[in-house]
Amino acid sequence: MPEIRSHLDFQNDFFPQGTLTGNLAQRLVLNLSGGETEGQEIAGCLFWPNGTGPRADGLAVAVDVDLSVLGGLERLEPRAIKELHRLLGHSGDVSPLAIQLDSALQPVRLLLLREGASPKSLSQYGIVLHFTPPRCLWIYREGLLVQQLMHLRKESSYVIRRLDHAFKMQLRHTVGFDMGDNREAWLPEALWKASAQRHGGTLAILRPDSNLTSLRALVSRSLGIQKACSVYAPAELLRFLEYDGCTIIQPHAESENGFFVLDAGVYVSGPGGRHGTGRWLSEQHGVAVTVVVSQDGGIAWYQQGEEAGVDDRLHYRDSME
Numbered sequence: 001m002p003e004i005r006s007h008l009d010f011q012n013d014f015f016p017q018g019t020l021t022g023n024l025a026q027r028l029v030l031n032l033s034g035g036e037t038e039g040q041e042i043a044g045c046l047f048w049p050n051g052t053g054p055r056a057d058g059l060a061v062a063v064d065v066d067l068s069v070l071g072g073l074e075r076l077e078p079r080a081i082k083e084l085h086r087l088l089g090h091s092g093d094v095s096p097l098a099i100q101l102d103s104a105l106q107p108v109r110l111l112l113l114r115e116g117a118s119p120k121s122l123s124q125y126g127i128v129l130h131f132t133p134p135r136c137l138w139i140y141r142e143g144l145l146v147q148q149l150m151h152l153r154k155e156s157s158y159v160i161r162r163l164d165h166a167f168k169m170q171l172r173h174t175v176g177f178d179m180g181d182n183r184e185a186w187l188p189e190a191l192w193k194a195s196a197q198r199h200g201g202t203l204a205i206l207r208p209d210s211n212l213t214s215l216r217a218l219v220s221r222s223l224g225i226q227k228a229c230s231v232y233a234p235a236e237l238l239r240f241l242e243y244d245g246c247t248i249i250q251p252h253a254e255s256e257n258g259f260f261v262l263d264a265g266v267y268v269s270g271p272g273g274r275h276g277t278g279r280w281l282s283e284q285h286g287v288a289v290t291v292v293v294s295q296d297g298g299i300a301w302y303q304q305g306e307e308a309g310v311d312d313r314l315h316y317r318d319s320m321e
Helices: 022-034 078-088 118-125 166-175 180-198 234-241 275-280
Strands: 044-049 060-063 097-101 109-111 126-134 134-140 144-153 156-163 201-208 219-221 229-231 246-251 259-268 287-293 299-303 316-319
Touching: 022 097, 022 118, 044 118, 118 126, 118 144, 144 180, 166 299, 180 229, 180 234, 180 299, 201 275, 229 234, 234 246, 234 259, 246 275, 246 299, 259 275, 275 287, 275 299
Parallel strands: 044 097, 201 246
Antiparallel strands: 044 126, 060 109, 097 109, 126 134, 134 144, 144 156, 156 316, 201 287, 219 259, 229 259, 246 259, 287 299
16 A cells, blocks of 8 residues: 655755755645646756766756845745746746755856757756656756646645656566566656656557557557657657557567657557456557556556556645644
């Protein structure tokens, strides 16, 4: 069973070697990424640069504004929230803005990410917290996604997902074969992004030595991909997951980083409902595992007709005291 807590332990859950406090984490999540006040959602970043190494000037340009009104973000008072909203804007903005903080959580610079740069690429130079409404927070470090905190709409609770070694070992055990480090890093990121979009969808992962032959007879309709196409990044796989129905993929035979998309928008002549179909598909010949992303944001993994043991669900009560 998922562990239920009444508060966030931000230092342990997000920054085991960091300096942030649980109280700050709660207020950041509630006030920045989804708002206690309607219309006050903030989409933007907080950035802690590394103490050594090159600066991030190649990815961002400093905007000359007075940040003194923010004070120290350890308090995050209503006045500071209002000013952050004015500075960072909200979800319609195209170019992410980031507030650079020093080790004492004092704002020192407002950064505009250059074209082609992203919160993920900025994290090559430090730790980045990226807020995306409604109530979703992404943590990047060393150019990689490491954690996600997201509000689950239906369950009125939060889920913390960690892309760490333990999770990758669970993933490898659930899938039943070694997909390789690169695929094990970016496949969960694609699923987490689908979760944040609240679209819902089903992903079926075939074993490397299987094919679609046995599944074709079960397909009632699909996008009808004639020749498998290759995807190498979360955004590319998300394009297919946005179709209603199931997306069927298989590890790329000639690349350590990619997957073949064999078909998408697949509907099968099996049980109705997204979870029922996902469970049933996981029992079919050649299918290693199916993943169901619910519209409320939850993710379920199925293997051989049973819910699998990829545990990315540490739930936190919405009241967060």
